[in-house]
Amino acid sequence: MLDLGQVRCFVAAATELNFRRAAALLNMTQPPLSRQIHLLEENLGVLLFERVGRTVKLTPEGRVFLADAARLLNLSEQAESTVRRASKGKTGRVRLGFTGAAGYELIPQLLVAAKHALPDIDVVLLELVSVAQIEAFAANTIDLGFLRPLPSRQQLEFLLIDKEPLIVALPAGHELCAYDEIALPQLDQEPFIMHSPVHGKYFCDRIMGMLAREEVNPHFTQYIDQTPTILSLVRAGLGLSILPASAQRFHYDNVEFRHIANNHVQAEMSMAWRVDQDNPAVTAFRLMAADHFASRVQD
Numbered sequence: 001m002l003d004l005g006q007v008r009c010f011v012a013a014a015t016e017l018n019f020r021r022a023a024a025l026l027n028m029t030q031p032p033l034s035r036q037i038h039l040l041e042e043n044l045g046v047l048l049f050e051r052v053g054r055t056v057k058l059t060p061e062g063r064v065f066l067a068d069a070a071r072l073l074n075l076s077e078q079a080e081s082t083v084r085r086a087s088k089g090k091t092g093r094v095r096l097g098f099t100g101a102a103g104y105e106l107i108p109q110l111l112v113a114a115k116h117a118l119p120d121i122d123v124v125l126l127e128l129v130s131v132a133q134i135e136a137f138a139a140n141t142i143d144l145g146f147l148r149p150l151p152s153r154q155q156l157e158f159l160l161i162d163k164e165p166l167i168v169a170l171p172a173g174h175e176l177c178a179y180d181e182i183a184l185p186q187l188d189q190e191p192f193i194m195h196s197p198v199h200g201k202y203f204c205d206r207i208m209g210m211l212a213r214e215e216v217n218p219h220f221t222q223y224i225d226q227t228p229t230i231l232s233l234v235r236a237g238l239g240l241s242i243l244p245a246s247a248q249r250f251h252y253d254n255v256e257f258r259h260i261a262n263n264h265v266q267a268e269m270s271m272a273w274r275v276d277q278d279n280p281a282v283t284a285f286r287l288m289a290a291d292h293f294a295s296r297v298q299d
Contacts, residue, residue, distance in 0.1 A: 004076055006040040007069050009033050010048060014058055014066045091120040092281025097133040097142040098125065100226065101246050102269055106146060106162060106293075113292045114285065121281050129199045129225060137274055143282045144289070145272040148202035155275040161293035162269040164245045165259065166207070169230070171237040172254040181261040184214040191239035192218030199225040203267070207242045210265055231255055 012022035013033065023033040041048050048062035058066065098107045111123060128136060130147035137145065137154045149158050168182045176182055176190075195203040200223075211218065221239045224230045230241050231252045244267040248257050271293070273286055 002043070002072070003036075003040070004073070006036045006043070007072055009036040010040055010062075011066065011069050011073060013037060013049070013056070014062060014069075017056055017058075019056065092279065093122045093124060094279075094282050094285045095124045095126065095141065095143045096146070097128045097136055097144070098146040099130055099133075099148065099269075100127060100228070101244060102146040103127055104246060104249050106269065110289055110292055114288060117288050118281075118284060121285055123285075130202055131199050133272070137272070140274075143273065143277060143279060144286060147270060147272060149268055149270040149272075150202055156272045157275055158270040158272050159290055159293075160268055161271050161289070163266045164269075165266055166210075166242050166263065167245050167247070168258045168260060169234045169241045169243050169247065170256050170258065171234055171240075172256050174240070174256075176240070176258070177256050179258060182258045183261045184210060184216050184263070187211070187218050187240060188216045190218050191221045193222045193224060193230050193233050193239040193241040194218075194220050195230070196223045196225045203242075203244075206265060206267070210242075210263065 009022070009026065012025050013019055016022040016025065019030050019033055019037075023030045026033065037048065044061075044065070046061040046065075047059050048065060049056045050059055096107075107125070114121065114123065126136070126142060128142075128145075128147075130145075130150055133142060133145040133147045134150055134152045134154060134156075136142040137152070137156060146161070149160075168176070168187070170176055176186060179186075195201075195207065197204045204223075218240070222233060224233065227243055227247050228250060230243065231247060231250055233239060234241055235252050235255045242260070245257075246267075271286070271289055273282065277283075
């Protein structure tokens with residue numbers, strides 16, 4: 001097996017073609033350098049230098065070995081740099097779960113920031129509803145999640161990264177479109193498309209709580225998991241719905257949106273991670289993301 005110290009001595013001597021100058025480059029004296037090269041030649045079973053008086057030149061074997069020896073040293077230096085960067089979380093892989101709502105703007109902007117701040121970290125994206133992300137944490141298939149905050153049996157930490165108001169989505173031409181704002185009692189007995197109590201649990205619980213406080217009883221026609229499908233049903237005139245304000249970004253034709261009067265309930269988006277995670281890359285990415293989103297929460 002090659003000794004990197006001996007290879008380093010050989011490359012220096014082969015570059016300088018002068019043992020004295022090569023020794024000076026390596027901060028050593030000439031005799032130890034000569035000894036290391038002699039040991040390397042014995043190990044390889046070939047002569048690497050021809051010594052003629054005070055001059056040296058590479059043998060044919062030495063010229064062949066020089067290219068590989070230089071690559072070997074470069075790889076060694078690269079490996080040292082990589083492991084040091086990994087220990088500081090500057091390289092590695094992060095598996096990132098996110099909801100459709102986060103995927104519209106939050107995640108693309110975060111990835112742009114990460115490309116500049118942590119260019120050597122590979123990010124693997126998995127689009128999952130919030131409930132599925134909680135399950136993915138349990139299965140250890142994601143490292144960070146961008147989701148609606150939900151109760152979990154997992155030991156997870158949550159950091160609020162964004163919040164937005166809830167609004168009413170109506171089919172164009174509905175009589176309530178005449179109002180600039182809609183009071184919740186106006187939704188009483190209206191056909192209503194509700195989020196699923198399973199995969200849409202965050203919004204289902206939040207909206208049901210709002211309606212119950214106002215003693216409003218819409219006529220629930222469908223329970224749906226995903227916002228785009230809810231909007232499609234609203235557009236078809238099959239009911240109204242309450243959605244996060246970001247739903248307006250989907251730009252569905254024949255759907256109008258109105259703010260809810262005197263309502264302070266907001267939809268929150270959080271970044272989540274396992275308490276026991278110990279991947280330096282995940283920690284570095286999480287801290288960078290926290291800094292990136294800090295201004296959004298303050299606004």
